[in-house]
Amino acid sequence: MSPFELSIQEVGAKLKNKELSVTELVDASYHRIAETDESIKAFITLNEDAARKQASLLDEKLINGQAEGALFGLPAGIKDNIVTEGLLTTCASQFLSNYNPIYDATVTRKLRDAGAVTIGKLNMDEFAMGGSNENSSYFPTRNPWNTDYVPGGSSGGSAAAVAAGQVYFSLGSDTGGSIRQPAAYCGIVGLKPTYGLVSRFGLVAFASSLDQIGPLTKNVEDAAHVLQAIAGHDPKESTSANVAIPNYADALTGDVKGLRIAVPKEYLGEGIDPRVKEAVMNALKTYESLGATWEEVSLPHTEYAIATYYLLASSEASSNLARFDGVRYGVRAENPENLIDLYRKSRSQGFGSEVKRRIMLGTYALSSGYYDAYYLKAQKVRTLIKQDFDQVFEKYDLVIGPTAPTPAFRIGEQVGDPLTMYLNDICTIPVSLAGVPAISVPCGQVDGMPIGMQIIGKAFDESTVLRAAHAFEANTEFHKQRPQL
Amino acid sequence: MSITLKDVDHVANLARLELSDAEKTQFTDQLNAILKYAEKLNELDTENVEPTSHVFELVNVMREDVQKESLPIEKVLLNAPDEEDDQIKVPAVLE
Numbered sequence: 001m002s003p004f005e006l007s008i009q010e011v012g013a014k015l016k017n018k019e020l021s022v023t024e025l026v027d028a029s030y031h032r033i034a035e036t037d038e039s040i041k042a043f044i045t046l047n048e049d050a051a052r053k054q055a056s057l058l059d060e061k062l063i064n065g066q067a068e069g070a071l072f073g074l075p076a077g078i079k080d081n082i083v084t085e086g087l088l089t090t091c092a093s094q095f096l097s098n099y100n101p102i103y104d105a106t107v108t109r110k111l112r113d114a115g116a117v118t119i120g121k122l123n124m125d126e127f128a129m130g131g132s133n134e135n136s137s138y139f140p141t142r143n144p145w146n147t148d149y150v151p152g153g154s155s156g157g158s159a160a161a162v163a164a165g166q167v168y169f170s171l172g173s174d175t176g177g178s179i180r181q182p183a184a185y186c187g188i189v190g191l192k193p194t195y196g197l198v199s200r201f202g203l204v205a206f207a208s209s210l211d212q213i214g215p216l217t218k219n220v221e222d223a224a225h226v227l228q229a230i231a232g233h234d235p236k237e238s239t240s241a242n243v244a245i246p247n248y249a250d251a252l253t254g255d256v257k258g259l260r261i262a263v264p265k266e267y268l269g270e271g272i273d274p275r276v277k278e279a280v281m282n283a284l285k286t287y288e289s290l291g292a293t294w295e296e297v298s299l300p301h302t303e304y305a306i307a308t309y310y311l312l313a314s315s316e317a318s319s320n321l322a323r324f325d326g327v328r329y330g331v332r333a334e335n336p337e338n339l340i341d342l343y344r345k346s347r348s349q350g351f352g353s354e355v356k357r358r359i360m361l362g363t364y365a366l367s368s369g370y371y372d373a374y375y376l377k378a379q380k381v382r383t384l385i386k387q388d389f390d391q392v393f394e395k396y397d398l399v400i401g402p403t404a405p406t407p408a409f410r411i412g413e414q415v416g417d418p419l420t421m422y423l424n425d426i427c428t429i430p431v432s433l434a435g436v437p438a439i440s441v442p443c444g445q446v447d448g449m450p451i452g453m454q455i456i457g458k459a460f461d462e463s464t465v466l467r468a469a470h471a472f473e474a475n476t477e478f479h480k481q482r483p484q485l
Numbered sequence: 486m487s488i489t490l491k492d493v494d495h496v497a498n499l500a501r502l503e504l505s506d507a508e509k510t511q512f513t514d515q516l517n518a519i520l521k522y523a524e525k526l527n528e529l530d531t532e533n534v535e536p537t538s539h540v541f542e543l544v545n546v547m548r549e550d551v552q553k554e555s556l557p558i559e560k561v562l563l564n565a566p567d568e569e570d571d572q573i574k575v576p577a578v579l580e
Binding site: 098099100102195196209235238239241301303304306307308310311318322325326327328329330331332336338339340341342343344345347348351353356357359360361363364367374376377378379380381382383384386418419434435459 | 492527535540543548560567
């Protein structure tokens with residue numbers, strides 16, 4: 001049995017009892033990657049030399065009785081849009097194929113301080129733009145449950161690596177669903193924290209008012225511990241929230257008696273696979289048997305969320321990606337005619353077509369004459385979408401629905417049609433616009449492929465989200481299912 | 486509102502992107518489809534709605550105006566495609 005199947009406490013205990021060493025955990029990680037990554041292709045860059053050196057240092061600390069914390073010694077994968085000093089960081093783009101970061105992201109530093117070991121950098125949709133990992137300019141990552149299928153995106157590598165047992169946990173990023181949807185497609189847990197809870201310092205920005213870093217794990221308890229390590233105010237990041245961080249593990253009581261759940265009718269309507277709907281309805285029955293109650297509600301502006309998101313996110317992206325000009329870093333085009341030509345050629349050669357499409361859309365929406373009609377309008381609709389959630393949370397503790405309308409689809413099936421691809425995010429996008437936290441937990445299978453339930457909470461109430469997710473897990477077996485590789 | 490090839494040219498120029506003729510045609514079609522979908526937002530009356538630029542109330546986030554350490558020059562130049570005399574080199578800015 002892989003040591004990654006041990007619970008987080010069991011690993012901690014075995015490390016302290018010298019039944020296991022950090023080096024052995026790291027060995028297990030690289031061994032598993034060697035066995036499976038030929039077919040899964042979750043990783044862009046491996047960090048083997050540095051990881052093994054770090055493992056030796058951590059094993060010394062262990063011997064000296066200095067091992068501390070739940071994440072000590074755990075092999076972790078990091079999405080390739082989170083900078084790691086000295087370790088190639090590409091955002092899965094050709095533009096950054098040679099980029100060697102000169103600093104660590106705050107979350108990178110926090111994981112290292114917590115004793116986790118960075119195993120490598122994980123594949124993703126280029127600059128986090130996509131929902132299938134097919135927009136990586138390197139190669140697509142495959143779903144460990146069926147390698148003809150997508151793992152989801154944009155944190156496809158992060159989800160696949162955990163599902164395939166290559167790392168104990170991974171970090172991903174979520175702008176419109178990019179942690180939650182791949183977690184659902186790969187049958188694992190994925191958490192998007194409240195906007196501002198986790199520092200974005202060192203996360204290559206896609207949409208600054210939406211991006212959040214979060215954990216992808218095999219169960220809810222692990223997610224609570226990873227969140228504990230990465231959450232918290234960061235003076236280097238001015239949108240980082242200055243709030244008290246509770247002990248998230250304390251929330252895992254198993255008790256959901258009296259919990260009031262809201263189920264938006266818009267999340268179970270047409271467009272949702274009836275078998276996905278059935279699985280969520282069964283999950284609600286489980287909650288009822290545990291003493292929670294649920295009622296149908298309405299989030300009336302749900303149907304406007306996708307259009308709102310694509311206008312806002314693309315606009316913010318067009319601004320954020322202006323920094324990729326070929327001047328200070330990245331792949332600079334050769335033989336430009338002049339400076340502007342240098343920008344044009346470097347960008348055009350370095351960016352893939354989805355990235356270009358979104359930059360074009362965002363630039364248009366922000367341009368003179370169109371700003372009011374598109375960007376400003378979208379910002380106002382965002383207010384209405386957020387108010388829908390505010391109103392529901394006056395009477396309820398949580399909102400529950402499916403994470404995605406269907407299970408994973410086949411590689412190549414949707415690439416020709418960007419709009420269809422965008423519609424996969426209908427369940428996750430409104431949550432991002434409202435800035436509230438949400439977790440995806442496995443809740444069944446459709447045609448042998450995993451599906452996820454999304455549990456959405458009030459701002460900064462990750463504790464209730466984790467409590468509900470953990471209680472569901474404790475009373476079901478879905479999270480124990482593993483793909484046959 | 487409908488986008489024409491001319492609009493695509495204009496926007497590509499603003500975005501400092503060079504598109505092939507095939508890309509221009511494809512983008513014209515795709516952007517039109519997306520923007521048509523986005524027109525849905527006009528169904529909503531947002532006359533008296535405040536725009537949300539940031540989900541949670543954050544007022545100016547400031548720090549004390551105290552000098553801190555700058556980046557060492559080796560780090561600044563580490564990823565520079567071309568450099569000279571401790572400066573990043575580019576084609577002439579003014580012609």
